[in-house]
Amino acid sequence: TESYTAALYPHYRDLIHPVQTQAAFGEGGPADMPAEIALSGKRSFFGRHPFDNRAQGLLVGSDATRVANHHAGRNAPSRFITCFSLAEVWRYYDSAPVTLTHEWSGTPGFTTDEYPVVGRLDGRNMWIIGGMCGSGTAVSFNGARHVVTRVLGMDDDCDDYPEAYFAPTRLLDPENHPWPELEMV
Structure with missing residues (x-):
């Protein structure tokens, strides 16, 4: 709480202070992106995660925007932010298809x-x-x-x-x- x-x-x-954050996970992504190395910058974070029981995937996320106190607990993922975060990945690695399987948001306290x-x-x-x-x-x-x-x-x-x-x-x-x-x- x-x-x-x-x-x-x-x-x-x-x-x-509550802040809105979000992340997304998808299968695929750039083949030249090494696994188990997370990168973070002013605009987003991302990393490739290998799993033994399913296809390799790409985790991306962004945002820590301050929201009004009465918005604490409001979960509202933005497809724009997900797409923007994926575009940030492609600034550093080869552009490659990603099939989104999960998208979520939350309001952690800072x-x-x-x-x-x-x-x-x-x-x-x-x-x-x-x-x-x-x-x-x-x-x-x-x-x-x-x-x-x-x-x-x-x-x-x-x-x-x-x-x-x-x-x-x-x-x-x-x-x-x-x-x-x-x-x-």
């Missing part, structure tokens, strides 16, 4: 600095795991471990989200945030 943060709690509308926010939201009992910039599925379990160990008062010798770097106060109240002390050499 991270992209819904502002819709659920308007007080935190400047903490996490923070202004594009780093996750994990920790106490209200200084008491409200916690947040968010701002994963679209990678929440891969890393949110570590954020959950951080929160659960704090709620239960357990030691966590593998803290992936130290307060000095990831607490909500770094964005909500930077002047009073407990920033890390760094030794400059």
Whole structure:
């Protein structure tokens, strides 16, 4: 629900912003494009993915356009963006047919600095795991471990989200945030 943060709690509308993103997968694509190397630029990302159980495919995606808070959760893939992303592939590799098999979009939550926010939201009992910039599925379990160990008062010798770097106060109240002390050499 991270992209819904502002819709659920308007007080935190400047903490996490919903952005519209999308991707598409298709079979085929340029023969001269190497597998397992993803490329990303200002306008799109793309990569060739080999699979043992089906034809090789091409993954393309684009966009991280900020949308209004009430559009969080609105999924609306744009065929224009898919075609534009494919054209970006052809700027670097041979033009080749692609048969689209999947197209999807979503509204992940982004923070202004594009780093996750994990920790106490209200200084008491409200916690947040968010701002994963679209990678929440891969890393949110570590954020959950951080929160659960704090709620239960357990030691966590593998803290992936130290307060000095990831607490909500770094964005909500930077002047009073407990920033890390760094030794400059």
